[in-house]
Amino acid sequence: AHNPKTGRVVIIEINPRTSRSSALASKATGFPIALISAKLASGMTLDEIPYWRDGTLEKYTPGGAPDGDYVVLKFARWAFEKFRGVEDSLGTSMKAVGEVMSIGKTFKETFQKAIRGLENGRAGLGFAKDFNKKSADELCEMLKTASSERYFQLYEAIRKGVSLEKLNSITHVKEYFLQQMKELVDLEEEMLKTIGSVPSDELLIQAKKDGFSDKYLSKILKVSEKAIRDRRNALGIKEAWLAVPVSGVDNANHYYSTYNAKDTSVASDNKKKIMILGGGPNRIGQGIEFDYCCCHAAMQLKELGYETIIVNCNPETVSTDYDTSDKLYFEPVTTEDVLQIYEKEKPMGVIVQFGGQTPLNIARELEENGVNVLGTSIDSIDAAEDRDIFRHMMEKLEIPMPESGMAINFEEAKACADKIGYPIMIRPSFVLGGRGMEVIYDENTLREYVDKAVGVTPDRPLLIDRFLKNALECESDALADGKNVYIPSVMEHVELAGIHSGDSACVIPPVSIPEDNLKTIKEYTTKIAQALKVTGLMNMQYAIENGKVYVIEANPRASRTVPLVSKVCDTQMARLATRLMLGETIESLGLKDKVIPYYGAKEAVLPWSRFPGVDPILGPEMRSTGEVLGLAETFPLAFYKSQEAAGSELPHAPAAWENKKVLISLSNKESQKDQVLMIGKTLKDLGFTLVGTQGTADFYNANGIKCEVVNKIGGGRPDVVDLIMNKEVCLVINTPKAKRNYAEDRKTIRKMCLKYKVSYITTIAGALAAVKGIAAVKGGHGGEGNVKSLQEYHALIK
Incomplete structure (x- = not known):
């Protein structure tokens, strides 16, 4: 720790191992820390390891990393909204569930790039929540507690005219960083003088150099993102791509974008080139399971002779290693960034179904801008996510779903609940990943829920389903080629329906699902995959109540359980799905049913100890931050190992x-x-x-x-x-x-x-x-x- 007033430096702790920041430092500098550590652990000494500048590594000096005048910034991602009753405050116990890393030429550019890489619905620093409506005094009071919203609050406090000296005395954030934020606020305020039109050419050029995204400019100026992009392109303002060389490895780089330099990178003219979009930062509901899929897709494509390109911004992942793909763009997975990489590289197609929700959120925009999306069509993915379309499809296929309805106010919700019968499952239609989902048992609790619901409109209703009582929940991951379907195994949940699938323990192969139900599950999965024309991966969720199988939902993309099924069943689903997307079939891959004579038990890892005020019970909203797998000849022993x-x-x-x-x-x-x-x-x-x-x-x-x-x-x-x-x-x-x-x-x-x-x-x-x-x-x-x-x-x- 450094005292900025006296210059005193004290040691807080030492960790004689690699840490979370080792991956960050390796990717920020290009210095392969784990590789060198492994050599030292095996008995080599520094004078035996080559140093790319002065012979051997004992001659290494501070600043000896590869040359490059760039800035790297790490920003953490939190999930306080997942835990009712918890205080959003940061302290000595880590509460972040993931992080992003951004690279740019200036601090301002890098900072704004990190914000849009967070995947939290914000494309810039301003106008988050209701902070802009708070007074300067209210914001200063809020800033006294370090929270996940601190930098968004600081931005609005600067906008409200609070002096940087005062903000420094409250937060101890260095004045340099505050000054940089003030320059962003000043530029933004200048642009806000002409709401309803694209900024002047001079302001637009400066805004892009300072890291303002097209999406954020579109939001604050109330003009279309396309209008911003078209004017930017007309002015020749495009991202340049610069390389961060990997130390000690010939011709190995990863690339970052900037609007503050000329493009020095060269794209190959290889026609067999495919881009894979990663999942962005780890978060509850989306973690390294999607990174697993992206990595295996890249490995499979390389084996098939394709050049691979990965776009991702998460330093903790294997997909952001320099040697996972032929070319790595260390960038936020946004429409603006991906489109410019696509235009430069001109790949034959882009894979969006392996990176979780992140690439799917922008897939429609990419397709509308001429990007060739491989695998299941965007229309099919949207049909599965649209409640009305999917329900009509199930009715046509004669596949049962729990009785349901929609409501935009308490009267409608009550009428729906009275018709369906309590208990009911209720959730907002406009929030992904099970957020805000709750089981309601009576009218009073329903009123309380509806009164607290924010953002409900006729286009964004509350979704209500009959809660299946004492129902056994299960899942199936499937591979499909548009016609034929292969299901390696069905996963049986240990907890009954009402617990989010990501938090429930589960077992492969199933231990108590009757044979006729298993047959029905496989039949329904096949019918749905064919109706949606799935090419690649699909995840289906079911519940069995009183012997009857109900469909809960379909996800025609890679799911959280792909690595689990792949490892237990020895079926490399991400690799096989990649081949299906390229035109192979279930038949040509020779996929056949397997008998698995052992059991794999998955258990969720939950972060309760980090949130001491939270009641540690499971429910319909996912809260786990990871999972483990226990393998054994019997289910009880496998379950014991998982615990x-x-x-x-x-x-x-x-x-x-x-x-x-x-x-x-x-x-x-x-x-x-x-x-x-x-x-x-x-x-x-x-x-x-x-x-x-x-x-x-x-x-x-x-x-x-x-x-x-x-x-x-x-x-x-x-x-x-x-x-x-x-x-x-x-x-x-x-x-x-x-x-x-x-x-x-x-x-x-x-x-x-x-x-x-x-x-x-x-x-x-x-x-x-x-x-x-x-x-x-x-x-x-x-x-x-x-x-x-x-x-x-x-x-x-x-």
Whole structure:
């Protein structure tokens, strides 16, 4: 840490390993840190490693990275909106879920490029949320707390005339950065004098040099993005592409754009050239699973003799390594940037279905501007996402979906809910990724939800579905060539419907889906893929209620589960989908059904410990930031391994613990009576002592399973919290009440488990899988030490 007033420097910590910033530094400078570290770890010394400037690496000096007068900026991405009740504040505990890196010639250009790379619906720094409507004093008060919105608030505070000295004293952001932002504000205010028209040529040229995007100028000036682009092109203002050379590797570069230099890069005249659009920053709902798809697509294309180009801005990914593709453009995945790369490189086509939602958001605009999008048509992708069109398609195909409706106010929502019957699932139609989705059990909660909903219009209604009760949820990933369809396996979710697919544990192959339902799922998947004319990948989500299969949604693109299916089933789905997009067929690829004689259990990793005020329960909105996979000959053992890998270690057996107590507090005992009794009996047979709150203890004792009673919170000491604080229990099974205003003591139990690092489970289905896993480990079925490599598992497939 550096004290800017005194010049004093102190060491905060040292990490003798690579870190998150190692990838950033490698890509920013072109110096391959991990490569050099691996050589040093293998026993080489610096004087044995070549140095591209002065012989060997011990002669390296600060500033010895490749020459280049460019600026690199990292900007974090957060997801506070996903966690109800959490305070948006930054501190010593990391809360970011991803990051972008941008490269430019000036700080202003680089900063604005990073903002548009974040993929958070903002193309620039101004007019975010309602900050522009706040007074200078209100903004200064907000700035006293470091938050994910700090730079957007600073921008508006500068616009409101707050002095840079005052802003520096509040935030300690260096005045250099504040001055740079002020210059952006001043230029923007000059342009805002002529709202409704394209800026003067002089202002437009300066705006592009300072990093203002076409999209942002279009938004603030209320003119079309095309008008901005056309005038810019007429003036010859286009991005130039400069190389960042990779140290110690011949002819290896990655490229960045700037409006502050002349173009020095050369595009090949190779006709067999394909561009792959990456996924941008990691975020909840979209992470490195899409990077996996992009990388495998690039590898497959190279093997087929194509030149590959990747566009992405996430420094944490393998797709932004210099050797993954033949050419890497380190750029935001926006219409403006991609179009200019496309015009320069002139590839035969662009793949948009591997980068998650990021490339799909701009696919229509790209196509309208002459880009050849490979694979499934944009019309088909839009049809799957348009609720009305998709429902009519399902009706025509005679495939059932849960009863549903739309509403723009409480009266319409109430009428719809009364017709469908509670509980209902409600969500905004205009938000992707399950955001804002909730299960509603009564009229009062519905009114509360509708009153809080923002941005609802006739074109942007609330979507209402009948909530499928006690329904088994499952998914299938499929490959299609427009006519024929191949499904490697069906994934069965552990948690019942109502938990977001990204947060639910799941197993491949399925363990309890009846054969006739599996046949129906494969039949429906095939029909839907054919109706949508899918070429490449498709993900289908289903729920089975009382033996009937319902379609939840179709995604004719790569999904979060592609790497999972690929690794468990030894079917390289991204590679195969790439070949299908290039004209091969399911038949020519020789794809046949497989029998998988082992199980893969996926478990989500959730960031509850970073958000101490949040109740750690699962629901219809995704909150997980990653996932793990457990492989074993049996499902219980695979599930046990997945829990251990995700950091929710289950007790092996009582002998391994000083205490043998399991605390159980359940809200929905009667509706899932058989499973609840199975949980209690299995734990009892394994030698654990059951401890429960009054209702749960009475239930077990009445059914012949001994369970001790513990006081509820406030019911006398010791109570449930004391048991957790004193580590008297080795596992807590605690399910929430269905209604949103469920008891506070249940929230407290879960929060205390987090605080005192006691493993806890919040669903009956998860608890059942867990106790079976504990039994499998204790019984030695497969054994903890019985490890196999992935290749050994694949060799067992028939």
